[in-house]
Amino acid sequence: MQLFANESLGARPHIAVLGSNKLGNFVVTTPLLRGLKAKYPGCILDFFGSDRTAEFERQLATIDWRMALHTSTPETPQTLIAAIDRRRQQVGPYDLVINCDDDSDRTQAIIPYLQPTYLVGSPTPLGADPRLNVSQHRVQAIRQDPNWNSPTFVQTHVPLVQSNYIAEIFCRLAYVETNFTQLDLPTQIPPFAVPDVLIHVTASRAAKLWPREYWQQLIQWCQQQALTVGLVGSAPAVQKQHYHASDTEDWLLATTALIDLRGQATLPELAGALAQTRAFVTVDTGPLHVAAAVGCPTVAIFGNDSEGDGASPMRLWAPRQPHVTLALSQVKCTHCQAQQFKNTHCVLSEHRCMMAVFPETVMTSLQHCLSLTEGYNSP
DSSP: OEEOSSOOOOSSOEEEEEOOSOHHHHHHHHHHHHHHHHHSTTOEEEEEEESTTHHHHHHOTTOSEEEEEEOSSOOOHHHHHHHHHHHHHHHOOOSEEEESOTTOHHHHHHHHHHOOSEEESOOGGGTTOGGGOGGGOTTGGGGGOSOTTOTTHHHHHTTTOSOOOHHHHHHHHTTOOSOTTOOOOOOOOOSSOOOSEEEEOOOSSGGGOOOHHHHHHHHHHHHHTTOOEEEOSSOHHHHHHHSOOTTHHHHHHHHSOOEEOTTSSOHHHHHHHHHHSSEEEEESSHHHHHHHHHTOOEEEEOSBOTTSOBSSOHHHHSOOOTTEEEEOOSSOOOHHHHTTTOOSSOSSSSOHHHHTSOHHHHHHHHHHHHHHTTTOOOO
């Protein structure tokens, strides 16, 4: 095994991409998957993903075979190894493995069993192998940069990258040229009438949440414009367990005319609903990237200022699509950056960065999004 430096992989290479267990992470790997298929037309592309994104993985045309590496009921190592052995017997050894989830112990542990000829991403257990010394490899050394979100990241690695955007970085590491902002997702018609506006209010980090009173004001403003508003997300129990929903969603449903659509759609159906709605308003979370992929006019609420400092690693993760408008904070705060965004909750007594994304700012952005679909009739 050695680090990939764009060596020839032959006419029909066997490639594996290792993903994570988060929705947004999967969406931003789709340019890499498409780019690999374009660069190696005869390749066989395997994807090691998650139960959470399995509905997308099974329907995405660029994936030839998939397996859930991240599951709520993990397979035993013996089961995983047996599945990998069967796959190698079916289509041959792995020529290239691209690790898009360096932080995961499961991902790190599986690489030695894949036994690829070439690797993108340095596996910690094998770090002593001189062939995997990233300090001698300028492109793969990008993986060792401690902060892809840094404002100096591009300057440090020019001309290898042109932006901090995570989708571009994944492609650059694999020597793939493609449209990094084109995200590919399958869609299906949702099983409900799609409201004029959809919203998503929860996130995996509470530090990214917008005040519930602000959401209430936004929903009431929509009502005054005769716009219907629907709440999307996982089923209520899942939302409360994993996405810091607390009682915010229930409170909004009780105090406004919000339509509860949580848990009523598969992921492709959610993508279909976002493709149909006139506009989407969300905090920094997985459905934001789904909306970016399907062309939905979107207001993305970030607790970051105009320089990119704030609650999220915005330089790295903010969608670059023109139909996504960023609603930013009027306050600069670098406490989350100091914690490398590993703090679940705001570390201050007052969540000032999100409180300074004022409802009027979001309403103005939403008006712009709605103007893009003026005269639009929902199917």
